[in-house]
Amino acid sequence: MTTICLTGATDGIGLATARVLLGAGHRVLVHARNEERGRPVVDGLAADAAAGAEAVLVSGDLARLEDVRALAEQISALGGVDTLVHNAGVWVREPMPLTTVDGFETTFGVNVLAPHLLTTLLSDQITDRLIWLGSGMAGSGRPDPAHLGEPQESSRAYADSKACDVALAGAWNRRLPDVASAALDPGWVLTKLASSGAPGRVEDSADALSYLCTPVEAGGADLSTAPYWRGRRPIALPGRLRDPQLGDDLAAACDRLLGLA
Template identity: 45%
Template sequence: MSHVLVTGSSDGIGRETARQLLAGGHEVTGHARNAARADELRAALPGVRGVVVGDLASLSETRALAEQAAAAGPVDAVIHNAGIGGGEPTRVETADGLERIFQVNVVAPYLLTALLPRPERLVYLTSGLQEDGVAELDDLQYAARPWHGMQAYSDSKLHDVVLAFAVARLWPDVLSTTVDPGWIKTKLGGPDAWDEVDEGAATQVWLATSDDAGARVTGEYLKRHEVQVPNPLARDIAVQDGLLDRLAALTGVTLPR
């Protein structure tokens, strides 16, 4: 039995991930953006061990979330599921002065990775759109480039792969992987999506808990339990180190080496 923290687990793929983990006999600490959504999660999945609360669009709330999760006891795995899509018609900044997609999809999982006690396994959700992502390290937040919401989303999903691979390289004692869940029928996926939510959760549940040889990989990008070929930028050590340096500067927190 494993204890797994799942971010963004109040609905969609995250909730289904938590449900599958519970059905497999594992312990789950869920996460919700606010107290109301935490209550919804507890009602939907009364078997959860606990729910930590924090808005990932806020640096202070993300730090507080890390403190709550650490206090809830050690976890064997963290599934960084939470994220937002690329439907923003204009560039939006959070109260921290950071572009919102970048903050939620990239800064938050970096900060949680750096602040939480090191688990045995880390799983980061990405998207097939990581293939279209670019790594403009000197303009990660579209401060200078013309705004394009879906490109910003694609970039963020590439950055998640870069982060997962960087952690795999720097933390050889941790299995760090990234998963494309597919185009899933959720609020984020939209009405035209064709993959069912159970399919979108199964691979990360397997990676977080299974002792199968295929699940005990690190520094890999998977979909439907199979290793895929990532955007080649993700394996570029200069890109990895450059992203980590910029995230450390933005957050004031350096990933422990």
């Protein structure tokens, strides 16, 4: 049984993906912002899971680095993971705070810095794969390693954060050569982050994400063939994100902001 930790799994694509993975018999660590939000979701998922599958609640506010560290400790105490999926994300709109408690622009803090820190803390416990959520907006992102976490207009901050995630997928492939790291463009899907005109279905995105989560021997994607996917097919990286140096520079910048050696 594969153990998969899925952040942001209480609604939208994350919740739908958790259902698919539990239906396939996996052990899913279902991340929620807090116990109150997550417990009813996990209880419902467990009731519908396949025989042998297991839904386990883990919690922590990704806008607080202290909580991210506590989340890593919870995952470690549960025996680590085969696959870590960075699904959680925000697009800042009022009344959401513009900066995190740690002083970073919120979109960057949640979408980029938190997953980078969580991956770092669990880097010796991830045995199979590491999945990041990109976006169709990643191609228009222009993240600058020298100015990460600074205030930005909300749509620019989101595009830059998704470009960072796609680039970091490649950087972590180089940092953890025994772990397959890739990013998924889930499409323009009607979730709480999208406008009402989004044409995509959450179920289709969940099918793609669960495919990337699943080991090759269980019928999942061979991530060694490509670093970026849409649906169940590889796609080309957006122009600037093809440069491995950018990913390495962004990862190093995140290290500096986190005070990591």
